[in-house]
Amino acid sequence: xxxxxxxxxxxxxxxxxxxxxxxxxxxxxxxxxxxxxxxxxxxxxxxxxxxxxxxxxxxxxxxxxxxxxxxxxxxxxxxxxxxxxxxxxxxxxxxxxxxxxxxxxxxxxxxxxxxxxxxxxxxxxxxxxxxxxxxxxxxxxxxxxxxxxxxxxxxxxxxxxxxxxxxxxxxxxxxxxxxxxxxxxxxxxxxxxxxxxxxxxxxxxxxxxxxxxxxxxxxxxxxxxxxxxxxxxxxx
Amino acid sequence: xxxxxxxxxxxxxxxxxxxxxxxxxxxxxxxxxxxxxxxxxxxxxxxxxxxxxxxxxxxxxxxxxxxxxxxxxxxxxxxxxxxxxxxxxxxxxxxxxxxxxxxxxxxxxxxxxxxxxxxxxxxxxxxxxxxxxxxxxxxxxxxxxxxxxxxxxxxxxxxxxxxxxxxxxxxxxxxxxxxxxxxxxxxxxxxxxxxxxxxxxxxxxxxxxxxxxxxxxxxxxxxxxxxxxxxxxxxx
Numbered sequence: 001x002x003x004x005x006x007x008x009x010x011x012x013x014x015x016x017x018x019x020x021x022x023x024x025x026x027x028x029x030x031x032x033x034x035x036x037x038x039x040x041x042x043x044x045x046x047x048x049x050x051x052x053x054x055x056x057x058x059x060x061x062x063x064x065x066x067x068x069x070x071x072x073x074x075x076x077x078x079x080x081x082x083x084x085x086x087x088x089x090x091x092x093x094x095x096x097x098x099x100x101x102x103x104x105x106x107x108x109x110x111x112x113x114x115x116x117x118x119x120x121x122x123x124x125x126x127x128x129x130x131x132x133x134x135x136x137x138x139x140x141x142x143x144x145x146x147x148x149x150x151x152x153x154x155x156x157x158x159x160x161x162x163x164x165x166x167x168x169x170x171x172x173x174x175x176x177x178x179x180x181x182x183x184x185x186x187x188x189x190x191x192x193x194x195x196x197x198x199x200x201x202x203x204x205x206x207x208x209x210x211x212x213x214x215x216x217x218x219x220x221x222x223x224x225x226x227x228x229x230x231x232x233x234x235x236x
Numbered sequence: 237x238x239x240x241x242x243x244x245x246x247x248x249x250x251x252x253x254x255x256x257x258x259x260x261x262x263x264x265x266x267x268x269x270x271x272x273x274x275x276x277x278x279x280x281x282x283x284x285x286x287x288x289x290x291x292x293x294x295x296x297x298x299x300x301x302x303x304x305x306x307x308x309x310x311x312x313x314x315x316x317x318x319x320x321x322x323x324x325x326x327x328x329x330x331x332x333x334x335x336x337x338x339x340x341x342x343x344x345x346x347x348x349x350x351x352x353x354x355x356x357x358x359x360x361x362x363x364x365x366x367x368x369x370x371x372x373x374x375x376x377x378x379x380x381x382x383x384x385x386x387x388x389x390x391x392x393x394x395x396x397x398x399x400x401x402x403x404x405x406x407x408x409x410x411x412x413x414x415x416x417x418x419x420x421x422x423x424x425x426x427x428x429x430x431x432x433x434x435x436x437x438x439x440x441x442x443x444x445x446x447x448x449x450x451x452x453x454x455x456x457x458x459x460x461x462x463x464x465x466x467x468x469x470x471x472x
Contacts, residue, residue: 072325075311089308096332176422183416190412193426194433 016074017084020091021147023070024098027063028143031098031105032136034060035202038108039132042195043125045116050109060102067095086219090212094146097205097212101139104198104205111191111198118188124178127171128192131199134164138206146213155230157210158222164203171196252310253320256327257383259306260334263299264379267334267341268372270296271438274344275368278431279361281352286345296338303331322455326448330382333441333448337375340434340441347427347434354424360414363407364428367435370400374442382449391466393446394458400439407432 041050071092145153175193178185214222277286307328381389411429414421450458
């Protein structure tokens with residue numbers, strides 16, 4: 001085969017891999033906006049923004065289908081070698097995690113529609129706000145670790161998940177106390193409990209993406225041993 | 237190519253497709269047991285069964301990886317035609333839904349560990365029990381529709397999801413009233429609310445699987461128009 005043709009094929013394949021990575025990055029950006037808007041619609045009880053977020057989720061779902069189709073078509077046409085195959089299959093899984101995060105954001109917005117007309121003390125919201133900031137940072141860091149194939153950054157994301165869980169547990173307890181103080185708080189605080197749970201699950205998806213990034217770079221599953229070792233090294 | 241060789245290749249490919257379908261059926265069976273055990277551990281506050289369900293989830297996760305690897309290797313080696321490609325990619329997605337259902341079952345068991353030592357009135361449980369029976373039936377029907385590629389059965393599963401949602405809403409309201417009656421009910425009922433939510437999400441995964449089964453058989457997405465048409469036909 002003449003060199004030029006071979007170069008062409010290789011180059012076009014590389015282009016496809018780059019295009020796939022770009023689609024994931026684009027989908028990641030859409031999902032980050034969805035999380036921000038979902039929480040904002042909840043905190044401000046903004047119906048218009050809630051509707052917007054619910055509609056935007058359709059585009060996120062379409063993106064997943066697009067990434068799926070592209071990945072499958074690449075596997076079928078290119079018969080990629082082991083390492084490329086790993087990276088294409090990982091794209092399918094990362095897109096699936098992002099799609100679920102989009103769903104969580106949509107659910108935050110749906111919840112805001114249920115809270116309409118219910119007066120909420122601003123203190124109830126603080127925990128949800130702080131937790132949103134934390135999981136948003138986790139999603140960003142996980143997508144960065146995936147894009148740059150940075151195993152250390154991926155481990156850091158997984159370790160940070162303890163912080164998300166701790167914040168969730170503390171928020172859960174706080175909301176329970178409001179419910180116990182006054183039965184009128186029970187309904188709104190129950191909705192906020194579910195929002196907190198949604199945010200905690202967004203954190204889990206960030207961890208999933210980070211674990212995939214780690215596997216992509218190292219070829220090994222990210223075990224708790226590795227995470228512990230990393231924690232020790234940081235302390236020292 | 238001599239006929240015998242070609243036959244051999246075709247037959248072995250068919251064998252692989254059958255093996256893939258069998259793996260999904262096996263995984264589905266494991267997931268059904270996990271739902272049953274997860275709820276039973278919750279209703280009986282059975283720590284041993286809870287631990288067993290949590291450990292069993294590891295095997296469900298392993299099954300997903302196995303199905304993933306097999307599907308990807310088939311796409312890479314066989315370069316399947318459109319319809320086979322569709323069925324192999326669907327296997328990846330169905331396995332992913334089943335893995336999430338396994339997670340939900342694990343979460344039911346984890347919740348039972350949190351309820352230990354908290355006395356619960358049996359009436360609190362009735363709703364959870366009924367909802368478990370309903371979503372278990374939905375998962376079974378969805379897996380049957382998938383295995384037999386039965387589009388009508390798939391539509392029926394999607395239509396039944398309204399019943400799951402209605403039961404969830406009624407259970408949600410019922411649990412809220414217990415919480416309002418007595419603040420001591422707030423903590424246990426909050427845990428049960430999350431269990432109800434987990435069951436409702438298992439119902440959603442059943443719908444996902446049914447939608448995939450429909451697409452596999454018809455090549456079309458299952459829209460609400462088709463569902464409505466089906467409802468009308470049944471009424472007539």
